[in-house]
Amino acid sequence: MADHAAVAAAAKAGPVVCLYVLDDVTPGHWKMGAAQRWWLHHSLAALAKSLGGRLVLRRGEAGVVVPEVAAAIGAxxxxxxTHYEPWAKLQDAAVAKAxxxxxxxxxxxxxxxxxxAGxxxxxxxxxxxxxxxxxxxxPPLPMKAPELVFGDVPAGDDLADWELLPTKPDWAGGFDVWEPGEAGAAKRxxxxxxxxxxYAAGRNLPSQEGSSRLSPHLSLGEISVRTxxxxxxxxxxxxxxxPYLRELGWRDFAANILDQFPEHGDVPGRVQFDDLAFRSAPDELAAWQRGMTGYPIVxxxxxxxxxxxxxxxRVRMIASSFLVKHLLIDWRTGEQFFWDCLVDADLGSNSLGWQWVMGSGVDSSPFNRVFAPVSQSAKFDAAGYIxxxxxxxxxxxxxxxxxPWEVGGVAGYPAPIVGHAEGRARALAAYAAVKGTG
Ligand SMILES: Cc1cc2nc3c(=O)[nH]c(=O)nc-3n(C[C@H](O)[C@H](O)[C@H](O)COP(=O)(O)OP(=O)(O)OC[C@H]3O[C@@H](n4cnc5c(N)ncnc54)[C@H](O)[C@@H]3O)c2cc1C
Incomplete structure (x- = not known):
């Protein structure tokens, strides 16, 4: 509600109705993932509370539902x-027509x-x-949350009926480190x-809490980047x-790339990367997903x-590089898995991260860089994190x-599913076979 230009403008214009539409249709396979749905549930609950229960929830295609509600209340x-995901553009265009x-x-x-540029x-x-x-x-100074005068609140859905929280099984027990919502964002x-x-030194050390962990709050708009x-x-x-302000810049840059290349989540920036001989290796993929690759940092x-x-x-870079380079598994498989598991899932940042690690992005990042999990882990002092x-x-x-294999291994923990030298050589050979990258 604070520093939200649309809320501020609406508040100035007259009585308001606050509407949230859960649209699982327009984004197609980029509909909100499971972890972020958990976040959304708690975020909407907090928002509804702060609005005295006057938040209207509706589900369906935003391009249809928003005009429907607007007509029903005579808005x-x-x-x-404005958002820059491809589905946001479709939603806006449909709403603007009606x-x-x-x-x-x-x-x-x-x-x-x-x-x-010039x-x-x-x-x-x-x-x-x-x-x-x-x-x-x-950027301009952030604005305070406006006083709202509410119009008649039309009927909406019950949040519980959206079933955003996991039940069978409830895998979100560890998520209680977070406090979704505007107040939680301010505390963070x-x-x-x-x-x-x-920050400059601490951000790279996984054993420390040196970064802000504001990404999920920023991702769902609970705090403004200007704030x-x-x-x-x-x-x-x-x-x-x-250095921190520059990282905020990366978030903007990711949106800038997605705005120019709406298919950046699905199509490599350099199209020849679609010729790369990715492996189908379901057991290795499962080992990566479950944290059983034998590489402690991954x-x-x-x-x-x-x-x-x-x-x-830092670990996102190492773990994603391991999937696409050491295992030679398609970056889109990892990207989609992250999408489902991350509370901060953001199409621009996620696709930029994966394409950067892959070396396939529109920004000509080097494709022959292979993160070495063991030396990265030692260099960034990850013992406590592991x-x-x-x-x-x-x-x-x-x-x-x-x-651990260098000291004879540890019972119950797997040996590496691929050797570093072997995985690296296989990746470089596969890359070399792609035109323009050898
Ligand atoms: C493969 C891969 C996938 C990623 N997927 C996502 C994603 O889905 N959503 C997401 O928000 N970030 C993503 N990132 C970027 C980055 O890892 C996270 O933004 C960061 O870890 C969030 O933690 P923080 O809030 O503590 O960051 P801080 O270091 O405190 O940075 C502050 C803010 O700057 C922004 N930011 C920082 N680094 C980046 C970056 N490299 N790219 C874009 N924005 C950045 C974030 O909004 C972050 O909250 C991805 C990175 C990689 C390598």
Missing amino acids: AAVHTL TELKRYHGALLAAPGSVT GGGRYRIFTPWWNKLRAELP LAAFLDVARD VWHAVADAVPADAAE DAGMRQLWTIGWMHN REWVPELRGLSDAAIHA
Whole structure:
């Protein structure tokens, strides 16, 4: 409700009705995944409470449902923030055909199309894009939540009937580390401000809580990126804040790429990557998904993902690289799995991350980089992280824990499903066989 341009404009225009539509139709195979549905349930419950129970919930195709509700209550206009996922564009177009739709900027630091090169062209590479945008920042100061005057509230669905929470089995027991909702987002931000000064070093160390963990709150719009920007910029000296502000920039950049390439979640930026000889290896895929690859850092990450619906960024890179390079399994398989498991699932950031690791993106990232799980694990001091998520290995020393097979293995923990040298060589050979990458 705070710093939400659409809510602010609606509040100014007259009595409001707040509507949330769960649309599982328009996004197709990118409909919201299971972990994020858990988040959504709690987020909507918190929002409804803050609105005194006056949140209207409806389910169905947004392009149909929104005009229906607008007509039923005689709404003068529908106010919304602009989003850049392909389905958001379809929804907006359908709503705009049937009713007065007013869209506002606010989900990002800058509207994607507004950051252009000298000749008016769009950017595909982060650094020049960021340099251009950074010169125009900081963003405007965030707005307070407006006082709302409510119109008559039409009938809606019961949140419980949407069955967003898992039941059989209830795999979300570990998700209680999170507090979804606007108040939870504010608390998370306040907690981060205490450590924000050390972000540049801390963010890469999975054993520490050095990053903000605001991604799920940002992803579902519980806090605005401008609020986060100004809070961090005010709390710590400029040189300490800058690395964090740049990461917020990556979120915008991901939306900028998705806006230009709406199929970025499904189609490689460099099309020749569709010729790559991916392997079908269901047992190895299952081992990766369950955190049983025999590589402690990969397994710790996958188990963290499964348990709390989130994975540390450094480990996301290592675990996703392991799937696409060491196992040579199609990046889209991993991307879809992340989509289902992440509470911060975001099509722009997820596809950018996977295509970056794959080396297939439109930004010409290097395709022959193969993350070495053991040396990455040691370099980023992941022993404590591994002990937390792979309890079988708790008895190993800091030196031994990254590669248990080198000390004779540990009962109950698997041997590596592929050797590092073997996996790396197989990946490089497969890449070399693709035109333009050898
Ligand atoms: C394979 C892969 C898949 C990913 N999928 C997602 C996803 O679905 N949703 C998602 O939000 N992020 C995704 N990321 C990016 C990144 O891992 C997360 O944003 C980050 O781990 C969130 O933790 P945090 O909030 O503590 O980040 P912080 O380090 O505190 O960063 C602050 C904010 O900046 C943004 N940000 C940081 N890094 C990135 C990045 N590389 N790309 C885009 N935005 C970034 C996020 O909004 C984040 O909350 C993915 C990365 C990889 C390698």
